[in-house]
Amino acid sequence: MVHAELTVAAVVCIDNRFLVVEEFAHGKRVINQPAGHVETGETLLDAVVRETFEETAWRFTPTGLVGMYHWPHEDGRTTLRFAFCGEVGQHAPDQPLDDGIIAAHWLSAEQLSARDDLRSPLVLQSIADYNDLEALSLDRVKHIHGR
Template sequence: MTPDGGHIDRRAARVLLLDPAGRVLMLHGWDPARPSHTYWFTVGGGVEPGESLLDAAVRETFEETGLRFDPLELEGPVRTDTVSFPFDGAWYAQEQSFFVARADGTTVDLSRLNEVEQGCIDEARWWSAADLDATDERFYPPDLPSLLHSLAPSVSPSPSPSPSPAREVA
């Protein structure tokens, strides 16, 4: 919370980055104030002053994966919602819009993560909706499998044998 007990308001662009098999890229991380609270989450982040949601989605995707997209290649937003969550000792009220981007392959580059992200993100992995339905690991948004299914047939619902680590380049 802020010193006055309120939330930090934040606008964010999230990206459902899909590989050719329809799996979504998730990043694995934790809250620096609660390192044991680990979770998987979609690509994306805060909108900078003067930036559109779509431009933020494109920028965040490049920063977090090394993949460049033209804004016209993204679909959406396919959903907008508001969530409240703690991070590094503060509470955030985040209005977030989700876009869909389609990658040609599965290689991602985490070398552009900012300093905070480098300290609390350790892995990237491609997940099918079935993988997410079957896991006991924490992920956000918690209804992501339903969201992926709602995008069908544009998203392949075929399960993979197990979540696939993203191939990283340094």
């Protein structure tokens, strides 16, 4: 049986530049979208709002579902990621960022494509899907309680 790590990511684009984070992961400096694990009791939408703020100090409002990504890693782990597009509002520049986060940046798709330090293939895939596909309505994202 596969046990997947449930994660979320934010795809935010302003003036053809995407919000990304520079972070330490597995001993390396890498570029990723604001992303992270869904905590117990949290909805997918709550998780992406929280992760985006913790990693970038930007308040994020999801507006659509870019895609769902099943990624089996070479080491046997599996990630199931839900990527949401949306808008950022208030920025809190004095807010300390999560451990491991170096800085938030705004980079174009071309700049990201030219890099060799992306954390995973999910970064470029979700940006391509954001650019090429219509986001699904958040009405498609359900949080079911109970039995």
